[in-house]
Amino acid sequence: MSVKVEHRVHFYETDQMGVVHHANYFRWFELGRVEYLRSIGVTLGELISEGILFPITEIDAKFHSPARYDDLVEIETTAVELTKVKLVFDYKITLKGEEKILVTGHSLNVFTDIASGKIIRVPENFHERFRLI
Amino acid sequence: MSVKVEHRVHFYETDQMGVVHHANYFRWFELGRVEYLRSIGVTLGELISEGILFPITEIDAKFHSPARYDDLVEIETTAVELTKVKLVFDYKITLKGEEKILVTGHSLNVFTDIASGKIIRVPENFHERFRLI
């Protein structure tokens, strides 16, 4: 399953090259991840209240063409693998309504216990929602 | 008393205008505040471990001349008032070794209790160090 979310590029996201600074694309991937999880009924707040975090352990991006100030971009987030121990997502950023790809990416999150910091399996009630992908 | 701290301007702190984005100067004021407190033996970690926060409640800045990528700037932080209930600082940012002022600012922090969020007085052991200004 894929979920799309729009983002208007802010002036403060640009750098001296006149384009979006590359570190910001990783923030946009986060927007995509959050919206994906929201779409299957999972919020960060709910996970935290169960004592669960899901830190990023690996992420990468390829920058094909830069986004610019005031562009309306679309972040498409695709769940590749959602299991009891990890979340794997692919990302594709385009200008809204256009085919041309600006940025692609891939990330891995693992579930960890807030108290111990150890990797854990999420409870069954979350896992059921992950099956919806 | 005044405390100076240096900062090398990062590329990611610039914006499309080719100068430092103004919101970053408030981050540099924070650097100044942290170094000021460190110089009188107070760390954020110590305050938190006593259940105390000191959120910003007011801040302002005047932007006289922009800082640019790779500039070495100096943030001079002056304690105007450090009492049991508040911290008032003035800031002055210059290029290191130059007189010309880039940015000036002023801030107010109040001490609050982490648990209740209410404004509180800091314990005597902190207050003694504040007298060193």
Place this chain on the structure above:
Amino acid sequence: MSVKVEHRVHFYETDQMGVVHHANYFRWFELGRVEYLRSIGVTLGELISEGILFPITEIDAKFHSPARYDDLVEIETTAVELTKVKLVFDYKITLKGEEKILVTGHSLNVFTDIASGKIIRVPENFHERFRLI
């Protein structure tokens, strides 16, 4: 005249205190300013193409209550004074649909010539739109 724009609080805008880092509110004021200008038919791109910038010269904020991750906030931007040489705005940030004020602020921008960096008067065609406030 006032213009409102919504903003969903991103996870990356929070800090270790569990609330939005205060420097981000100045970025949200920028969102408000951009949307205000857009509403009267002025875009940054148009100004730049005429060789005009309008850097911030003064800004301040009062932080009444913090915004938190995933809050839907509303930034209300009011033009106090739009003349041929300066733009003065007031800002008010609330949770959308609520009265309680989170942050208030005030800013001053002046028009400058890109080439010389000197303060200038904007051409009449911009000034006419500023009269719409």
Place this chain on the structure above:
Amino acid sequence: MSVKVEHRVHFYETDQMGVVHHANYFRWFELGRVEYLRSIGVTLGELISEGILFPITEIDAKFHSPARYDDLVEIETTAVELTKVKLVFDYKITLKGEEKILVTGHSLNVFTDIASGKIIRVPENFHERFRLI
């Protein structure tokens, strides 16, 4: 060749999880890259004045253990390949003076012509310095 640069973790680099937000590590990689180039006598300003940019086209990171507020970290940047058309770097972030790895990463930059945006070969005078790796 490897070049090390220190960085004190700022409060504004943390997020609600109480650790550094992962997007910031890509900014630290940039610090490393800038210092590496400076060490072989190449500055961004010099490249730009010759009409050359070197945008990032690929980057990745693995997050082994988080950095925290006020940590003194060390970013070690190793040149893997510096040719007339591209720069390839590896990164390793540790706490200063400790062996434990916090973050590793890898990036690819290509040289482009500012005017056309096309990939180009850098002039010989830069290439000679790249041979110093």
